[in-house]
Amino acid sequence: MKVCFIVSEFFAWGKYGGYGTATRVLATEMVRRGLEVTVVTPARGAQPEREEVEGVTVLSHPAQSLRTQFQLLRTCGADVYHSQEPSLGTWLARKAAPHAAHVVTCRDTRVSADWLIELRSWILDRSFRTLLTFPYENNPLVRRSVRAADAVYCPNEFSRPIAQAKYKLSRLPGFLPNPVRPPTVPVRKAEHPTVCFVGRWDRRKRPDLFFELARVFPDVKFIAMGQARTPALAEELQRRFGGLPNLELQGFVDQFSSTRFQETLSRSWILVNTALREGLPRSFLEAASFKCAILSRVDPDGFASRFGHRVEQDDFAGGLRLLLKDGTWRARGEEACAYVSAKYGFEASISQHLEAYQRLTRPSPLYSQRSH
Numbered sequence: 001m002k003v004c005f006i007v008s009e010f011f012a013w014g015k016y017g018g019y020g021t022a023t024r025v026l027a028t029e030m031v032r033r034g035l036e037v038t039v040v041t042p043a044r045g046a047q048p049e050r051e052e053v054e055g056v057t058v059l060s061h062p063a064q065s066l067r068t069q070f071q072l073l074r075t076c077g078a079d080v081y082h083s084q085e086p087s088l089g090t091w092l093a094r095k096a097a098p099h100a101a102h103v104v105t106c107r108d109t110r111v112s113a114d115w116l117i118e119l120r121s122w123i124l125d126r127s128f129r130t131l132l133t134f135p136y137e138n139n140p141l142v143r144r145s146v147r148a149a150d151a152v153y154c155p156n157e158f159s160r161p162i163a164q165a166k167y168k169l170s171r172l173p174g175f176l177p178n179p180v181r182p183p184t185v186p187v188r189k190a191e192h193p194t195v196c197f198v199g200r201w202d203r204r205k206r207p208d209l210f211f212e213l214a215r216v217f218p219d220v221k222f223i224a225m226g227q228a229r230t231p232a233l234a235e236e237l238q239r240r241f242g243g244l245p246n247l248e249l250q251g252f253v254d255q256f257s258s259t260r261f262q263e264t265l266s267r268s269w270i271l272v273n274t275a276l277r278e279g280l281p282r283s284f285l286e287a288a289s290f291k292c293a294i295l296s297r298v299d300p301d302g303f304a305s306r307f308g309h310r311v312e313q314d315d316f317a318g319g320l321r322l323l324l325k326d327g328t329w330r331a332r333g334e335e336a337c338a339y340v341s342a343k344y345g346f347e348a349s350i351s352q353h354l355e356a357y358q359r360l361t362r363p364s365p366l367y368s369q370r371s372h
Helices: 018-032 066-076 088-096 112-125 128-137 140-148 159-167 207-216 231-241 260-267 282-289 300-307 316-343 346-360
Strands: 002-006 036-042 050-053 056-061 080-083 101-105 151-154 194-198 221-225 247-251 270-273 293-296 308-310
Touching: 002 018, 002 066, 002 088, 018 036, 018 056, 018 282, 018 346, 036 066, 056 066, 066 088, 080 088, 080 346, 088 101, 088 140, 101 140, 101 346, 140 159, 151 159, 151 346, 194 207, 194 260, 194 282, 207 221, 207 231, 207 316, 221 260, 231 247, 260 282, 270 282, 270 316, 282 293, 282 300, 282 316, 293 300, 293 316, 300 308, 300 316, 308 316
Parallel strands: 002 036, 002 080, 036 056, 080 101, 101 151, 194 221, 194 270, 221 247, 270 293, 293 308
Antiparallel strands: 050 056
């Protein structure tokens, strides 16, 4: 079977977010199961037009060249085209391969309020090119393509009714979990209180709130993994917070080429998320698999409320005190780990993807979202 993933990023070049991480985990595991896998993604930096990453063929195209993207989608000749978020690529794939099976996963369904938050952040970051994301994901062709897909899924529960309403689907999207690899290093919590941050250091993620916590809690170890969008922002954060003795700025950590990412989660007690908005961050699931409690302003699927603390009015300091008190973080982290193992277990999640692909490539698919 040939599978083509359509995604805005792939964890190997330029941008290292949740979409790219999830797609790389899925794609490489499908190759290990004997499938022929291609990824079609916008080129970033010096990314080559074609490369092999752990057995996956990665094809890149100029970000705004729909013609090149169409040609790549048609050339790869897949049996299944799986969009990792609705986009014009979803529409192009249907035009390029009308007789193939088309699957859509709505990873982070953004409505008007979400786009306003994004817009304010992009303006503050002077990331005007990113504004092109809006028309690329929000237009009648994309909505029509989602309705016509053979199957539509969400990787979390809370966004299923949101996606159904946004794309006017006749039925609730299915649940297709993000596979979370189990730890390959021992889970050994630090003896000293340790909290971590995983994510881009840009305005929407608000990493400065995490760094400010280091000033308030000098007896707690703070570790930040990620990188700023621009060198100027990186220099500003380094100037403001680089001198704090209890703050470790690790920068970008490639979780596919070393164990440092896992080792940091292994010794951390709590994952802190300061973002203004999120879907269900992959970092929540990864941290939970290492028995970390979650301290967060956003609360998708009630994750922070159940497995840590949901922050109100940006009182991260109050939430951290609560979790550190009497070892509250430990019980919440163990509960988070049990939940993720049951709902996002690696083997079961991969099997659900394979079963969906096999079902949809039979002569008469059992599940269809086609419009009539």
